[in-house]
Amino acid sequence: MNEHKEPLDRDSQKPHDPVNSNQPSSSWYSRFFGWVKPHKRKIAAAFGMISIVIIGLGTYFAMHLDEAPLPHGYRVMGIDAGGLQPAEVMVRMNEHIATFEGMTVQFVPDRTDQRLEPLTEQTFTLKELGFTFGNEEAVNQLQQWEEGNIAHKWKLGRELAEESLDIETSFHVDQMTAAVRKSFGTTIDRKPKNAQAQYITPFKVKYEQEVDGWELDEDKLEQSLIQLVTKLKSHPDVRQPMTVRMPLVTIPADVTVKTLKTRKPDALLGEYTTVIANRGEGHAHNVRASAKALHGVVVSPNHQIRYSDIVKKTEEQYGLMIAPVIENGRMVDGIGGGICQTSTTMYNAGLLAGMGVVERNSHSLPVPYVPLGRDATYSTGGPDLVMSNETSGDIVWTTQVEGDRLKVQVYGQQLPGITYDVITEQRTSPVLKISNQITDKIAPEQSRIIVDSYRIKKRNGVVVYKERLPQSTYKLHQEENVEEKERY
Structure with missing residues (x-):
């Protein structure tokens, strides 16, 4: 039996491929690309616009972040x-800095004394007193913020948000001390004044009271000003001017009236008299004038008397006249002849009073008013007579000129039982007899005389010490040159 078969379509006759599971579904894929193809230009334009917007926004934010304000929470010198x-x-x-530096300070005395009143007449700014204010770290942070990029500001902003910087202070102490000393001078640096004793007579004294001095205590003033500024930081609205006590250190006088009273003389320690040589009016005037200059001179314990000072006083107050002097081994006229008689008399009185001999020189020729070895010459710029007070009391010198006699006395505090003698020993012979007339050919058989002198200290008449005094050498030949002009 023949079966009837329908004719097959050509496509249907082809064998079918198995379905690929990885291939997208043809439905949406095809539709998408089918839509894109005719709209390519519009899509490209849209993407371009988006890119421009993004770039613009980026530029805008970059510019504004570069000028971004400081982060909240950041505090500098009390400023939010x-x-x-x-x-x-x-x-x-x-x-803020100008406000602090311009704050004023007025100093007040630390004691009651009218001499300190000028302190209150002037004020100083803190800047004038050497204070400077600021905060270097804050300045650096602000500079970094201003110069930093976006990334740096992002990082720095987180740090500054928790930062709080106080005002910092620098103090230049040298500037402070220079400023107050320049303005107040001796008001804050005053030297003490010692008590004075005016001897009307060796036993009658008028005293002038001592006055203490003071000086600036720089360390305390520095501490006071630093404490003031420290408090000022937390209370900047204090009333102006601010007051600070000027700290002064008292400087007591070295010599008080009480001390002077313990040094008052109680005895005549030594005296010596010489006969004034008859060598004319000038010689006599010079002896009297130098004696006046010596009268009343007081030598404190451990101090010296220099005859050169007496001569200077003589010239200033009384003047000197022309009289015989020794020059080049000869007697010639010169200014000041005769003042060596006063120095010689003074020397001998000082020896008997127990004064120390610092410097003494003999004349080049013997003199007629004292034994050999007992004279003391003086020459301007040359030999001098210097004696020291080695006692615990004041030494007071007095002089008297009566007729042709000059007396020098030394007053001081007497040591019980102590007395002094002076002896001399001449090495050459014969012993010369000195007169008021010295000729060119005095002792022609000798060229010089050497004399050793000693001071003998006795306690209740018993010798306890023998002191060698400066040696004396006298040149007796006129050809021997003597460079100094001795006042004779």
Whole structure:
């Protein structure tokens, strides 16, 4: 039996491929790409616009982040800097600094004394007293913020949000001390004044009271000003001017009236008299004038008397006249002849009073008013007579000129039982007899005489010490040159 078969379509006659599971479904894939193809230009334009927007937004945010204000929570010198630009903060910081540096201080005395009243007549700014204010770390942070990029500001902002910087202070102490000393001078640096004793007579004294001095205590003033500024930081609205006590250190006088009273003389320690040589009016005037200059001179314990000072006083107050002097081994006229008689008399009185001999020189020729070895010459710029007070009391010199006699006395505090003698020993012979007339050919058989002198200290008449005094050498030949002009 023949079966009837329908004719097959050609495609239906082809064998079917198995379905590929990885291939997208032809439905949406085809539709998407079918839609893209006719809209390619529009899509490209859209992407371009989006890119422009993104770039613009990026530029906008970059520009504004570069000018971003400081983070909230950041404080500098009491200023809330959050939300401000660095330049604004710097302006406020400088205003704060100017306010602090311009604050004024007035000093007040630390004691009651009218001489310290000038302290209150002037004020000083803290800047004038050497104070400077600021905060270098804050300045660096503000500069970094202003110059930093976005990434740097992002990182720095987190750090500054928790930062609080106080105002810092520098103090230049040398500037402070220079300022107050320049303004007040001796008001704050005053030297003490010692008590004075005016001897009307060796036993009658008028005293002038001592006055203590003072000087600036720099360390205490420095501490006071630093404490003041420290308090000022927490209370900047204090009343102006602020007051500070000027600390002074008292400097007591070295010599008080009480001390002087313990040094008052109680006895005549030694005296010596010489006969004034008859060598004319000038010689007599010079002896009297130098004696007046010596009268009343007081030598304190451990101090010296220099005859050169007596001569200077004589010239200034009384003047000197022309009289015989020794020059080049000869007697010639010169200014001041005769003052060596006063120095010689003074020397001998000082020896008997127990004064120390610092410097003494003999004349080049013998003199007629004392034994050999007992004279003391003086020459301007040359030999001098210097004696020292080695006692615990004042030494008071007095002089008297009566007729042709000059007496020098030394008053001081007597040591019980102590007396002094002076002896001389001449090495050459014969012993010369000295007169008021010295000729060119005195002792022609000798060229010089050497004399050793000693001071003998006795206690209740018993010798306890023998002191060698400066040696004396007398040149007797006129050809021997003597460079100094001795006043004779």
